[in-house]
Amino acid sequence: MKPELRIFKIGGGIIDSEADLLEFVRLFSKIREPKILVHGGGKGASEMMKNLGIAPRMINGRRITDAATLDLVTMFYAGKTNKQIVVALQSHGVNALGLSGADGNVIQAVKRPVRDIDYGFVGDLSEASVNTELVHQFLTLGLTPVFCPINHDGHGQLLNTNADTIAASVAKALSKKYAVALHFCFEKRGVLTDINDDDSVIMKINLADYAELKESGIIADGMLPKLENAFDALQFGVDKVIIEHALHINEDLKTTLWLN
Numbered sequence: 028m029k030p031e032l033r034i035f036k037i038g039g040g041i042i043d044s045e046a047d048l049l050e051f052v053r054l055f056s057k058i059r060e061p062k063i064l065v066h067g068g069g070k071g072a073s074e075m076m077k078n079l080g081i082a083p084r085m086i087n088g089r090r091i092t093d094a095a096t097l098d099l100v101t102m103f104y105a106g107k108t109n110k111q112i113v114v115a116l117q118s119h120g121v122n123a124l125g126l127s128g129a130d131g132n133v134i135q136a137v138k139r140p141v142r143d144i145d146y147g148f149v150g151d152l153s154e155a156s157v158n159t160e161l162v163h164q165f166l167t168l169g170l171t172p173v174f175c176p177i178n179h180d181g182h183g184q185l186l187n188t189n190a191d192t193i194a195a196s197v198a199k200a201l202s203k204k205y206a207v208a209l210h211f212c213f214e215k216r217g218v219l220t221d222i223n224d225d226d227s228v229i230m231k232i233n234l235a236d237y238a239e240l241k242e243s244g245i246i247a248d249g250m251l252p253k254l255e256n257a258f259d260a261l262q263f264g265v266d267k268v269i270i271e272h273a274l275h276i277n278e279d280l281k282t283t284l285w286l287n
């Protein structure tokens with residue numbers, strides 16, 4: 028039987044509030060099984076850009092990343108946010124190891140080819156992008172990897188990758204060695220039928236439900252790429268995918284995804 032591994036992803040809505048981030052870190056630090064954290068921070072990055080007079084541009088949930096934007100998001104994700112999380116985990120006795128994809132060449136990305144849209148320095152991932160053996164060794168040493176959404180192409184170029192995509196790719200790659208549970212954590216209790224009613228959590232969603240919910244517009248915006256990544260992970264070997272509130276990871280009210 029494969030050993031268990033829990034992979035958590037937190038996004039900008041939680042990272043933006045220092046109190047929420049510290050509470051999530053406290054809850055995460057109590058998990059005994061081997062664990063990995065993947066973080067985004069898109070909301071804070073956009074705010075920082077606006078304060079500097081640069082208008083953030085997003086298309087289909089992906090940031091158009093020109094050279095100036097890449098500099099800023101590298102400072103924000105790989106610098107401030109990643110270290111803020113690592114230092115908080117260390118204070119709870121978790122030996123966290125902050126990583127961009129370039130560190131130890133742990134994740135290598137490919138710059139998104141220009142088709143209709145030029146996304147700039149945005150990196151796409153495949154399962155083969157992740158150095159599974161190296162991550163396994165970190166876990167064996169008792170370290171907890173903390174991935175930021177900055178990767179590289181192996182030829183000297185940093186690239187910005189959506190954090191949900193990183194979480195799904197790391198989960199798929201590690202599922203060769205571990206029984207992986209992938210937790211997408213954000214500021215709502217799961218996928219909701221009514222976005223304004225936090226109690227309207229859909230407890231189970233399969234692929235057919237997903238198509239219907241998409242068609243009816245109940246699932247929209249950032250939830251669309253999240254669920255696409257989530258079902259992709261399930262189809263490629265991840266045992267369990269859960270969508271839940273970052274501050275209620277021990278509660279039963281959450282959305283669990285199924286293939287059929």
Ligand SMILES: Nc1ncnc2c1ncn2[C@@H]1O[C@H](COP(=O)(O)OP(=O)(O)O)[C@@H](O)[C@H]1O
Pocket residue numbers: 037038039040041067069212213214215217218219220221222245246247248249250251253
């Ligand atoms: N049916 C739904 N249930 C919950 N959230 C939804 C739904 N449809 C759209 N959303 C939106 O998706 C967002 C989550 O995606 P995203 O902003 O990418 O999150 P994060 O950056 O925290 O990972 C929520 O904040 C919410 O506004």
Ligand SMILES: CC(=O)N[C@@H](CCC(=O)OP(=O)(O)O)C(=O)O
Pocket residue numbers: 037038039040066067068069070072088089090100149150176187188189190191
């Ligand atoms: C290419 C791309 O879109 N990268 C994302 C990475 C951060 C992210 O995914 O943050 P959340 O998880 O908080 O949304 C961005 O810069 O917004």
